[in-house]
Amino acid sequence: MRMVKSSQLYVRRAAASCSVCGAPAVVRISYARLDLCTLHFREFVERKIARILKKTGLSRARRVIVAVSGGKDSAAMLYALASMLKKDNVELIGVHINLGLGEYSEESMKKAHELCHRVGIPCIIVELEKVLGVTVPELAKRARRPTCSVCGLVKRYILNAVAVEADADYVATGHTADDIIAYTLKEFMFQNMDGVSKLAPSTSTVKGLAVGRVRPLYEVTERESLLYSLINGIPFHHSECPYRPRAPIEQRIKEFVNKLEEEHPGIKITYIRRLERNMGMYHSWGRESSYGRCKHCGLASSGVVCGFCRLTEKVTGKPLGEKVRAWIRGVLASLRAEESLMEVRGS
Amino acid sequence: MAKDVKRLHVVILPDNVKKNVELEGSRVKELVKALGMSIEEVVVVREGRPLHEDDIVEDGEELTVIRAASGG
Incomplete structure (x- = not known):
């Protein structure tokens, strides 16, 4: 029986061949009417990333902070940036934040470290428990706030703080086309146009206060980033966050949009490209955001005290922004x- | 003539759920549909190698279905 099976395996042919070179195809990109082999799929993904790099000027940056969660999307992003920007002499610094979510965070941290080492860039690991003395779940519990909102606030603050201290031109994050579609559709539903305008391929820097964001995977779907990670053998931790709500709105929107994409191939890329084109308009509809300086830590704040200093003061009795900045300066x-x-x- | 049914052992990641599927059909995309998923949100893997949606599945084999729309 086994002999028969292995001979069947031996003659098994790929059902589809690459539209570019004729080699066995591993994926169909329906909207582009393409079947692609691993080599040409990699090229296809990197072409989409190159478009964003060109558009945002990332290839001309001196120094970029790369947010590495340990998951597949940021892994694919870092791997692509490291190989695509090598010739441009852009200095990449990886930053991983250990949020203190138990086993999940420990595994994510291992993968983030492994990945940075693999692509040959330094990795700054910020362990909240060591730096702040308190984890995300503890912060959320003691502040009586939802875990996800506290987590988002802490991550944004620390990434920005590292970027300001390192005098970086950009913070690169692994948000995919599916993330951007889900977030913007959610903002549309709540008619929060200001929120939409913040989800452009890049946001601008306010010198010394806030470093601009860039999202290299803006046109790359989650499925494409997963496949890109798999075919390149990129290490990543594939697991659900233990603190995620049972049915987050974003997750439901993603499922719905993917069904729509299956029936109407191309709807996602059309949406994302038109969104990009109309960003200026959403920006003008949004609130004019004028940044002030937090009186405790000196970083960007919409009020007198920034969200991070307010949160940490409430929980620990002391605003911890400056402590985080000092720790980062030491590491740098x-x-x-x-x-x-x-x-x-x-030498 | 009775339709050809393939018995497949499927592991779904990252949930790590194991399922035995009796598939009336022979292609990867038919398996994805039978699992109630969309081809847009998964990659199907055989022995570490990603499969094309038109690839033929074999009776009795073990396949891994990796959901893309999670974690990150």
């Missing part, structure tokens, strides 16, 4: 010292 200094040591050794 030792990173630089290590690098110059390597240079001395190398």
Whole structure:
């Protein structure tokens, strides 16, 4: 029986061949009417990323902070950026935040570290428990706020703080086309046009206060980023966050939009490209956001005290923004010292 | 003539749910449909190798269905 089966395996042919080179295809991109082999699929994804890099000027940046969660999307993004920006001399620094969500965070941290090492970039690991003395679930519980909103606030604050301290031009995050579609449709439903305007391929920098965001996977779907990670053997942690709500709105929108895409191939990419084109308009509809400086930590704030300092003061009795900034300065200094040591050794 | 039914052992990730599927059909996309999923949200893998949606599945084999729309 086994002999028969293995001979069947031997003669098994790919059902479809690559539209570009004729090799066995691993994926059909319905909207583009393409079947692609691993090589040409990789090219296809990187072409979409290159469009965003060109549009946002990322390939001309000096230094970019890359947010690495350990999941497949940020893994695919970092892997692509590291190989695509090598020739452009852009300095990439990985940042991983250990949020203190138990086993899930430990596994994510391992993968993030492994990935940064693999692509040869430094990885700053911010363990909340060590740096703040408190984890995300504890912060949320003691502040009586939803875990996801506290988590988002903490991540945004720390990424921005690292970028400001490192004098980076951009913070790159692994948001995919599916994320952007789900977030913007949700904002439309709540008629929050200001929220829509913040979901452009890039946002601008306010010197010394806030570093702009760039989303290289803006036109890459989650399925494409998963497949890209798989075919390139990129390490990632594939697991659901233990604190996610049972039925988040974004998740439901994604499922619905994917059904729509199956029936109407191309609807997602059309939406995302038109959204990009209309961003200026949503921006003008939004509130004029004028940034102030937080009186405690000195970073961007819409009020006198920023959200992070307010939260940490409420929970621990002290605003911890400046403490985080000082910790980051220390880590960056030792990173630089290590690098110059390597240079001395190398020469 | 009775329709050809294929028995497949499927592992769904990241949930790590195991399912035995009796599939009336022979292609990867038919398996995805039988699981109530959309081809847009999954990658089906055989022995570590991603499969095309038109690839033929074999009776008795084990396949991994990885959901893309999760985690991240």
